[in-house]
Amino acid sequence: MSARVLVVDDEASIRESLKDLLEDEGFLVGLAASGEEALAWLARYRADCVLLDIWLPGIDGLEVLARIRAKDPDLPVIVMSGHATIDAAVEATRKGAFDFLEKPLASERLLVQVRNAVAQRALSHENRALKRQARAVAPHVVAVSRAMREVLALLDKAASTHAPVLLVGERGTGKSLLARYLHARSARAEHPFVCVHHAELAGEDADARLFGLGEREEGLLPLAHRGSLFVDGLEHLDPALQARLARALRTRRVQPLGGRTREVDARAIASVNEDPAALLRAGRLDEETYYFFAVLEVRVPPLRARREDIPELVAYFAELHARELDRKPVRFSEEAIARLCAHAWPGNVRELSNYVERCTILMPGETITDKTMPALGAASGEVVDLHGSFREARAAFERAYLLRHLERCGWNIAKTARAIGMERSQLHRKLQQLGITPPSRNQEPA
Numbered sequence: 001m002s003a004r005v006l007v008v009d010d011e012a013s014i015r016e017s018l019k020d021l022l023e024d025e026g027f028l029v030g031l032a033a034s035g036e037e038a039l040a041w042l043a044r045y046r047a048d049c050v051l052l053d054i055w056l057p058g059i060d061g062l063e064v065l066a067r068i069r070a071k072d073p074d075l076p077v078i079v080m081s082g083h084a085t086i087d088a089a090v091e092a093t094r095k096g097a098f099d100f101l102e103k104p105l106a107s108e109r110l111l112v113q114v115r116n117a118v119a120q121r122a123l124s125h126e127n128r129a130l131k132r133q134a135r136a137v138a139p140h141v142v143a144v145s146r147a148m149r150e151v152l153a154l155l156d157k158a159a160s161t162h163a164p165v166l167l168v169g170e171r172g173t174g175k176s177l178l179a180r181y182l183h184a185r186s187a188r189a190e191h192p193f194v195c196v197h198h199a200e201l202a203g204e205d206a207d208a209r210l211f212g213l214g215e216r217e218e219g220l221l222p223l224a225h226r227g228s229l230f231v232d233g234l235e236h237l238d239p240a241l242q243a244r245l246a247r248a249l250r251t252r253r254v255q256p257l258g259g260r261t262r263e264v265d266a267r268a269i270a271s272v273n274e275d276p277a278a279l280l281r282a283g284r285l286d287e288e289t290y291y292f293f294a295v296l297e298v299r300v301p302p303l304r305a306r307r308e309d310i311p312e313l314v315a316y317f318a319e320l321h322a323r324e325l326d327r328k329p330v331r332f333s334e335e336a337i338a339r340l341c342a343h344a345w346p347g348n349v350r351e352l353s354n355y356v357e358r359c360t361i362l363m364p365g366e367t368i369t370d371k372t373m374p375a376l377g378a379a380s381g382e383v384v385d386l387h388g389s390f391r392e393a394r395a396a397f398e399r400a401y402l403l404r405h406l407e408r409c410g411w412n413i414a415k416t417a418r419a420i421g422m423e424r425s426q427l428h429r430k431l432q433q434l435g436i437t438p439p440s441r442n443q444e445p446a
Helices: 012-024 035-044 061-071 086-094 107-134 146-159 175-184 206-211 239-251 276-281 287-293 307-325 334-342 348-362 390-408 413-420 424-434
Strands: 004-008 028-032 049-053 077-081 099-102 165-168 193-197 228-232 267-272 296-299
Touching (some): 012 028, 035 049, 061 086, 077 107, 086 099, 099 107, 146 175, 146 296, 165 175, 175 193, 175 228, 175 267, 206 239, 239 287, 276 287, 307 334, 307 348, 334 390, 390 424, 413 424
Parallel strands (some): 004 028, 004 049, 049 077, 165 267, 165 296, 193 228
């Protein structure tokens, strides 16, 4: 979205020339000829920067500045004057002006200051969003399977400490969700949770982005003070940056580029998508950084290792995407659920969520069967899961096979047993072993 600048000046020629200059640079421009007009405009529209003349008819510029600061303290105001005095500049600065420029205006300096002001405005919005995010309710984590119950048990134990945690798991397994879960159950829950994706720390400005720049731009690590910092994809950071980050977290001291050293107390949480031993051998993970974060190393299972969670995950995503898309939630028949449980899901929980969202868009409010469901991902087939063990593949096949026959036989256990050539007692044991239960108890015959 283009930044919007309000130009406030009683001279029409100056308003129009500034409008042309700023629009040529891609800004959206609003115009006001008086202080009253400027305040009315700001009451109706969003602004990212204000260019404000001091000498205005009616309410003067300094009074307009004071009123703007009272209503929106983060809105940067650049004050202009053709009759500049030191006293006027001091007073404008005292009242919170971003800068003071003397007329006639130098175009290049004006544009530099407007860009800086807009950047500061964006950073202020981002900081507020991070603080709101810190107070979000604890996330919903589906943990029917034993594997996920064990993960949550480990995180619950860690929550009462301030120890660093390293989450290890494939892409899409929900590591960022688990980091939020850990933060929400810790003593730091009322303070910021700052999630840093590795892509945000790519490029030459990574240090400034992470640690801050001077006294004006606060880094992501200082924003996490008294809360938690989660680095998503630690192995993608430059190893030297990894080491500087670990050192800052360990010593609780941060020095912004060009700024003074300050104390920062943040709980350290990070994730990697591959086995740490392989990352260390390849030089993609700094050794000291690994040992700092891996006080508690939590292995997050892929979806194929927690298939018991799939039915509840599907129900959860169906309701979630229905709310987000303002549509009726989809439902899945038992046979459709069986196919979902048998699928390999190389993209893990994220892929499952995307699939349910696609179904919600294409078939809102419908009950989806194995014959009407959209195609599953072509990268991996059903049942044959090249990532899992032979035992897991066999269990997936047995589950899908039995669910299909149970559905065809109306969940009549005796009829199903006859259809597949199995003793009824043996079928009962197998269903119990696989965790298969009827849709409702009254459908099973005595």
